[in-house]
Amino acid sequence: MDFGSVDRRRFLGTAAAGLVAGASGRAAAAVGAPDAPDAQADHAGQVLTYTRMTGGSVTGSRAGGALIAEVQGVLWRVPRDGGQAVRLTDWELEATRPALSPDGRTLAVCGYRGGGFHLWTLRPDGGGLRQVTDGPWDDRGVAWSPDGTRLAFSSERGGDATTGSSYGLWVLDLGDGRPRRVTGGDHEDYDPAWSADGRSLVCVRAAHTPGGGNDGGLSLVRVPLAGGPAEVLRTVTSGRLVCPSVSLSGRIAYVHLTGAGTPGLPADAARLMVDGEVVTADEDLAAAPPCWLSEDELLYAGDGQIRVRSLSGSSVREVPFTARMPVPDPAPRRRRRPLAPQRPAPVRGLHRPALSPDGRSVAFVALNALWLMPVGGTPRRLRQAADTHLLQMPAWAPDGRSVLYCTDQDGLVAVHRHHLDGGADEPLTEGGRLYPALSPDGTRLACQDLTGNLLVRTLATGAEQQLARPLATDGPPGAPTWSPDGRYVAFCDRNRLNQRFREGYNLIRVIDTRTGGERRHLPAEHQSLSDRVASGPVWSPDGRWMALVTESALSLLPVTADGTPAGPARLFTDEPADHPSWSADSGTLLYLCDGRLRRLSLATARAHTLPLRLTAGRAAGDSPEPLRVHAGQLWDGTGAPPRHDVDILITGRRITAVEPHRSRRPGHRTLDASDRTVVPGLFDSHTHPYPATYGARQSLTALAYGITTTACLGSPLYEAVRLREAAAAGELRGPRQLACAELLDGARTAYSMGRAHRTREGVRRTLRRAAALDVDFVKTYVRAPGEVMAEAAEAARALGVPSGSHLCSPGRAAGQSLTTHLQATQRLEFGHATSPLGRIGQDLVEQYADGSFALVITPFTAQILLAADPRLAEDPRVTQLMPPWDVAVVREHARTAPTDAQQRALATEMADYRRLADHGATIALGTDAPLVPVGLSVHLVLRALHAHGFSPAEALHSATSVPARLLGLDADLGTVEAGRIADLTIVEGDPFADFDTLVDIPVVVREGVPHEQGDLTSLHGADRSARAAEHEPPSGMTWLEVAEHFRQGACCHPGTIGE
The missing domain is CATH 2.120.10.30 (TolB, C-terminal domain)
Structure with a gap:
């Protein structure tokens, strides 16, 4: 499996040859070899400056010399006393957790180049890069033997591609290049470290749990290389243990994360431990191996900084660094497909x-x-x-x-x-x-x-x-x-x-x-x-x-x-x-x-x-009658303060004027909102259509909550396009739907809608079909290597649409436009977006700070706000429009008081967004619905933003003008101005005085057509809704268990870590 040879100019083939004409926006992949020690001359649109690391690691030699730091997926050489960092690897390698050989002359790292995790070696100056393991199985977590002749690592190799294989420990002899298995069984062994005598390995052992998954890693064990049973060294009852490191005298340092410690629910605390004793518990530690510089000194990453801690005197020395990373400018969005075509077009969905x-x-x-x-x-x-x-x-x-x-x-x-x-x-x-x-x-x-x-x-x-x-x-x-x-x-x-x-x-x-x-x-x-x-x-x-x-x-x-x-x-x-x-x-x-x-x-x-x-599309002359919306208060999304007593005039699905109210408007039907607030139609900037289970409910529910545009960020291609066409033609009531193809993935995949690839030809075909159906977004997923992420970014650039993924790094370096979450499933154990405590560092802020590389937020943590307003669970939009499993989950949240950990997670996540916004980040609101209840979740996220420091206008911009601009639709949507498509959300109340009233939406106008909430919630009818509720859940499950089944293993589910 090797994507390294993917042709960057011809991957779409002759049917779409024009898509990739012109120069690539990617940064060059030079490294800090001796003839180019700093590699800072790479051609790129911008240079990002890092002085902190999020999810990074650091290593050094007991003998002295420079330190090696992993910052945003790139290795850097840092002077031991701090200073300017020199880049050693390119972003496509995605080097992680470097380890220096005992003599300090060779680095071993785990890299993801080519679409799989394997071991690589290189010199500390960046030269001599060599891959030392290969094949279809992942190899992770490398450690040097004391004599420098062998590498220990964890791997699935030796298993079966159909039935699977657990992670076990392996040892690679660098002399003959042959790996030898050390452990295996019904558990996962990972994060190996050598004993000082080279006769055993210490690792984390995670027991398998019924139904799949593991216990998170509750034990440290010692495994003799000569064979024999493993010895349990340390066990905890909760949280997870990660990254042991053994000193020359046999002392074991490691990190204990308490609480969940996953993207869906960050850890409560991170403790640096030595032999079961707490060394420090008040730092935001990286989930990376501490490095013994001597029997008294530990080198590690804490609070985003490189630190050296004395164990005897408890003193801490910081090693400051400055790393400069060239990245391309994200491509501007130039939407080509008209949102309101003037004539029917051939059906493609x-x-x-x-x-x-x-x-x-x-x-x-x-x-x-x-x-x-x-x-x-x-x-x-x-x-x-x-x-x-x-x-x-x-x-x-x-x-x-x-x-x-x-x-x-x-x-x-x-x-x-x-x-x-x-x-x-x-x-x-x-x-x-x-x-x-x-x-x-x-x-x-x-x-x-x-x-x-x-x-x-x-x-x-x-x-x-x-x-x-x-x-x-x-x-x-x-x-x-x-x-x-x-x-x-x-x-x-x-x-x-x-x-x-x-x-x-x-x-x-x-x-x-x-x-x-x-x-x-x-x-x-x-x-x-x-x-x-x-x-x-x-x-x-x-x-x-x-x-x-x-x-x-x-x-x-x-x-x-x-x-x-x-x-x-x-x-x-x-x-x-x-x-x-x-x-x-x-x-x-x-x-x-x-x-x-x-x-x-x-x-x-x-x-x-x-x-x-x-053909698809509305027939000529198929326009609603001219409409005048008399707004008591209008927030138009342009940045102006709210206006009062205005008329919004609509003809032919577009706004023709916004003027002071007049008593008569000949030729216009009047919609009286004189005691209400009008805002632009809302966006949900991250959704996935699930028509197989939801039918039309997903569209109807979103519209009833004031959402007039949904951006699909991953779907079976023909499903997304047929829903887009049906909604545009008026055959499916609900928001306009923007289409995205499947999640462009590597050889392995997770979701049904993920598209798996192991060859350049497969990537070419998938991007060609997405281009042919004129998608609105191109998304790569967790296992797509950097080379494929760059291909997708180029395809999106040619189409004039955004591209993105979960991965800030290497997404930005690959030329993508945005990330689809702040933190979600990563291919690394934790990734470079947030720390195990859910916090962001300066390096992550730097990625987004200029606003050109954007962020679609999906705060799953906001669901706990239902408990603060239980009336939301009995809203007719819940009880009449949502399917029974979502009704069950909304009611469960409404009657369940949030835990302290859940409240901390929400506050931490919102503080991250506030920090990013204060530095100029472009933030658009998404939900990942229906992984959370459709429509309602937009309002929960808006409430969370407002409760944590965002003004009503700032919060509303994230669901109106910002996503319109981000998706290249700001000439048509996102504001209430003359010439814009007439999408309006009408609020019963004044959200600028009481923000919670924003959810009370009696009327939604989409393309000039009013939709009364009462009409929408009665569409299924009492009998139809009752029949849906009366259906027995599958296999004797409860509807709440059905809801949990749908969300189990999802990218931001509290139990999902790593991939």
């Missing part, structure tokens, strides 16, 4: 197109309707959903006489059948059933419940059997597919490679419906299916093949009757592919490519495009 058994027709969903298109003909609408519910997941019956689909028209998503002869509609399941697939004889229905359990229902009796639970959270498994004999059901699921980090591979899982037995297969060794939404597998009707998508291309995997691979997968296309489906004779495949339907003949191996005569 095709949802799950399926070839009919006879190969003559295609069923698909677009514009919230079910369509049937004869090959070569014009699509015919079979069913049109009302704009208050969603139609999705079409699938053919084997006899070709009916089409199955899913709808939430009765509350929760359920399976229906549309009969082509006569058009009758027949419900097949109760609510909470997804991804239907009929058995070859048509008598049984395979589907999923809300939590991803695989079910098989006998249609004649309604009896239902649960066959399998999902292997992982982070989104459901893929749709089921039947073997020709009806015995086996296959689908895509994700394994977890270890219990320390959450990622794994998307694999093929085959269930025997007679015995319940199962088998799991990868398409190739360490090769993931691209995602769990659009990549199959789809069993051929003759049973010989499974069609699947890997590296964003269509492949056929030969299989036996029980789904076992019978040979290597055969690549059938070199173009992007999604959603393959078969004809009944197994001779033809249909798939999506760049928004087009492609039909492939297996006999000729040639594909051709099926013309699609379908």
Whole structure:
């Protein structure tokens, strides 16, 4: 797996060659080799100056000489008494936790270049960089043996790519280059340190916990290299132990984090310990190994500074440094796609197109309707959903006489059948059933419940059997597919490679419906299916093949009757592919490519495009009647103070004037808000559409809370675009939706919507399809290496849209525009965004300080504010619009007093934002909904900001004008001015006098159309809402447990650390 050779000019191929014309904005990757010792002459747009480190580490030699510091993912040489730092490594290496050899002549580090963690060595002057481990397994946490001939590290190597492997300790002999396993078992061993005699290793041991994960690392153990049982040296009952370091006399220093110590819930305290005794407990320590400079002195990182502490006299000496890092200027946003197109455009958001058994027709969903298109003909609408519910997941019956689909028209998503002869509609399941697939004889229905359990229902009796639970959270498994004999059901699921980090591979899982037995297969060794939404597998009707998508291309995997691979997968296309489906004779495949339907003949191996005569958009003249909004108070978002008694005049979906109120406005209908406050329509700048489980509820709920624009920051591509098109065409009521493709990931992935890659060709195809469908944002995820992050940034730059990721470093150096959280899942153990205590340092502030590199905040910690205002839990927008699992979680928060740790976490996070804002950072408000309750969470975050030092105007800017500018939409949105699109949120009260009234929104205006809250909350109707609430949760769970299942393993869940 090596992304280092990704072509930075041609990755989009000929179909999108213009996207990357021009020079890259990336900083050069020079290092501090002897012929260029400082590497400060790199060409870059800006130079950032660091004097502190967040999440860094430091090491040195007992013999003296310079110190080596890790600051924002780069290694620096720092004079022992402080001074100007010299850069040793480039940002693409992502070097972490450096260790100096005993003679001080060689550095060993862990680096992520190429898409995997491996060990590298280099000289202390930056020269001689050499990779010393490789392969598909991660190698972390390097330590030198006392004689300098071996390296200890932790790794998953030696395991199985399908069943996974725990982290164990390994030793690499630098003489022969062979690693040797030291530990293994049902636990995770990591952070090794050598004993002084070189005969044993000390490490952290984390026990596995039921249901997955580990206990956080509660024990330190000593492991003899010659074999034998491990000796438990230290155990704590809570928190986590990290990074032991052993002195020449055998004393053990380490860090004890009390409390959770995760991105979702920072640690309460960080204690530097030696042999079980507290050395210091009042510093913000980095989770990095302390370094013994002598028996009395420890070198470590505390409060963002390099410190040397005497253990005998308790004196502390600081080593000041200044490090200068060149970075490119983030690209300006130049949105090309019009938000309100003047004429219809071709539909590209095709949802799950399926070839009919006879190969003559295609069923698909677009514009919230079910369509049937004869090959070569014009699509015919079979069913049109009302704009208050969603139609999705079409699938053919084997006899070709009916089409199955899913709808939430009765509350929760359920399976229906549309009969082509006569058009009758027949419900097949109760609510909470997804991804239907009929058995070859048509008598049984395979589907999923809300939590991803695989079910098989006998249609004649309604009896239902649960066959399998999902292997992982982070989104459901893929749709089921039947073997020709009806015995086996296959689908895509994700394994977890270890219990320390959450990622794994998307694999093929085959269930025997007679015995319940199962088998799991990868398409190739360490090769993931691209995602769990659009990549199959789809069993051929003759049973010989499974069609699947890997590296964003269509492949056929030969299989036996029980789904076992019978040979290597055969690549059938070199173009992007999604959603393959078969004809009944197994001779033809249909798939999506760049928004087009492609039909492939297996006999000729040639594909051709099926013309699609379908357009999206509002018809000419389809505009609401002219409207006058009489505002008692207007905050227009321009920076001006609120105005009083004004008229906002709207014609043709845009504001034509904002003027002092007049009693008459001929030709305008009046919306009386004379005793209310009007603000620009709100943004939620970080969402993920989950239509499979939420149906239309996500859109309706967001609109009811005053949100008129949602920015998707990760979704199955065709899902995001079809929702964008449906909302723009008026076929889905709710905010306008900005589209993003899948999370662009490395070889491993977590979410169903993550797109896995291990090759340059795969990255090229994925970016090409995103460009073809004109996405509004490009996002890379946790395992995408720096080289791919730079590719994504270039693609976004060419499209005129922002790009971003979780990772401030190396995101900024890669040319990305923003981070999508302050702190969320990192590929490092803790990352460089916040300390284990949740605090930011000067180096992190410097990344954002000029405002050109932005931050979308997602304060999950704000959910505790529900307890301060329990009435919010009984708001009709909660009880009538939210699904039952979100109703349960809102009520639980409302009746649960926050803990002291939760309150500290909220205060710390808000203090971080206040500090960043005071230094000029660009901060846009997001929520990551629906990982938190939709719509309501925007208001909880706004309240949190205001309660912690942000003025009402400052808080409101984060949800109006700032995201509009950040997303390149400020010519149309974000303010109430003439010429802007008429998006208005009308508040019952004065949020400038009582900020909490901002949540009381009787009316929302989107594109000149008023939506009364009472109308929105009654759309489902009392009967429909009651029916949704009456549904039994899956597998005997409570709705609160369902909510926890959906959030378990999420990027900011309190239990999620590292990846």
